[in-house]
Amino acid sequence: MPTQRGLRAIAFTLAALTALAAAPARASEDIDWGAIGDEAVELLRQYLRINTTNPPGNEIVAAEFFAGLLAAEGIDAEVFESFPGRGNLVARLEGDGSRGGHIVLLNHMDVVPVSDEFWSVDPYGAEVVGGQIYGRGVTDMKADGVVQLMALLALRRAGVELGRDVVFMATAAEETGGVEGAGYIARRRPDLLAGVEYVLTEGGGGVRRGNREVHDIEFTQKTPLWLRLVAQGPAGHGSRAIEDSAANRLVRALDRVRTYRPPLQLVPPVAASIRAAARLEPDPTLRAAARRIEETFTQPEVLNVLSARMENMLRSTIAITMIEGSTKTNVISPRATAELDCRLLPGVDADLFIATLRDVIDDPGIEIETILRFDTSESPRDTALWRAIEEAVRRRDPDGVVIPSVLAGFTDSHYFRERGIVAYGWSSIVMAADDGPAHGVDERLTLEAVRQAPRLLYEVLELLAARRQ
Numbered sequence: 001m002p003t004q005r006g007l008r009a010i011a012f013t014l015a016a017l018t019a020l021a022a023a024p025a026r027a028s029e030d031i032d033w034g035a036i037g038d039e040a041v042e043l044l045r046q047y048l049r050i051n052t053t054n055p056p057g058n059e060i061v062a063a064e065f066f067a068g069l070l071a072a073e074g075i076d077a078e079v080f081e082s083f084p085g086r087g088n089l090v091a092r093l094e095g096d097g098s099r100g101g102h103i104v105l106l107n108h109m110d111v112v113p114v115s116d117e118f119w120s121v122d123p124y125g126a127e128v129v130g131g132q133i134y135g136r137g138v139t140d141m142k143a144d145g146v147v148q149l150m151a152l153l154a155l156r157r158a159g160v161e162l163g164r165d166v167v168f169m170a171t172a173a174e175e176t177g178g179v180e181g182a183g184y185i186a187r188r189r190p191d192l193l194a195g196v197e198y199v200l201t202e203g204g205g206g207v208r209r210g211n212r213e214v215h216d217i218e219f220t221q222k223t224p225l226w227l228r229l230v231a232q233g234p235a236g237h238g239s240r241a242i243e244d245s246a247a248n249r250l251v252r253a254l255d256r257v258r259t260y261r262p263p264l265q266l267v268p269p270v271a272a273s274i275r276a277a278a279r280l281e282p283d284p285t286l287r288a289a290a291r292r293i294e295e296t297f298t299q300p301e302v303l304n305v306l307s308a309r310m311e312n313m314l315r316s317t318i319a320i321t322m323i324e325g326s327t328k329t330n331v332i333s334p335r336a337t338a339e340l341d342c343r344l345l346p347g348v349d350a351d352l353f354i355a356t357l358r359d360v361i362d363d364p365g366i367e368i369e370t371i372l373r374f375d376t377s378e379s380p381r382d383t384a385l386w387r388a389i390e391e392a393v394r395r396r397d398p399d400g401v402v403i404p405s406v407l408a409g410f411t412d413s414h415y416f417r418e419r420g421i422v423a424y425g426w427s428s429i430v431m432a433a434d435d436g437p438a439h440g441v442d443e444r445l446t447l448e449a450v451r452q453a454p455r456l457l458y459e460v461l462e463l464l465a466a467r468r469q
């Protein structure tokens, strides 16, 4: 039986709890962002030490790491494997829907392999040198995973009432195409995409240029078209050359492919990106030309500058990557193959592209097989999420600029765009000039960039998802 003092204490606690429940959410300025930043750095160090090199990925260990952190905050996470070891995780803060559909913070947990002998530090040691943290995947995209987690936890801790669900989704296998991760979710777990309006993931982000922040938001990508050229011919002994052998035909075909260059062209998303970036151009003549790029594109002086700066955004490209023939020096193989990594500008028709290649090769004996292709998918820019990013960036830096961008590579965004979900490549991490390189040697990221990033993402989410009073 409680004493009088005990009763008063219980009453006081109840009153405090009631006050807490009714208290308005803390504004961003009231949150201790220094502490959140330190926490982000500490978690990132732990996360980098979990080896999720793909293959084999083994992302289940990273998924369990996130699940443990979420559980400690009272947030349930669903962890599931697409294949043994290929872990994925989904956790959500629920909203009442008054602001719209869900926003997914999407990050992949796998990283690409390393060539240890070239690294100056242990790629899985999370060492800090000169204000930068080193580790495989730190820029692609483990720091983003931690920043997304911290923004979600900050919303939770601040008691922000949400008008839409904020979902944390950590996936496997992005580096090898996402089939066991985002692709698996799209195909096998459509329940997790029901009601989703927005996805934020890698592909864009901030950099400092002069004294202003410039943020790229990626809204469409070049599309991969991976092809295999197959040549057939008579087999034989290497002591007697065969003019029409599979290898000879393949080499002829590859030489034609090598010397062919797809035409320069200005596609609308790239034009939009150039126009938006015009204000950053110091040269007044070029700045004026960039503002009217559709008209000025074919002027030689404009074309020269653009080609030097961003040729891969002005044409589809073809890279010859794999070549296979006989497995023995003295055997002429009846079959020889080569693989081409073609990247098509948004809107370029893959069937037409293949037909053009057939003409270029001009040999009916060469078969062209398709290994991988996606259709172009583009997200609209006139959205509440876009405006929230713009506003949050400008709050932080009144001179800050947001630019729509087109990515030369590809990410998991297409799985969502194909389903009509608005997906943007944008990270709140503002990278320094020598941060990176993604997939490269001594991959690193400025610690201060990691510390600062949760707040910017939090403010975007607050603008987009907080319930209106």
Ligand SMILES: [Zn+2]
Pocket: 108, 140, 141, 174, 202
């Ligand atoms: Zn990535």
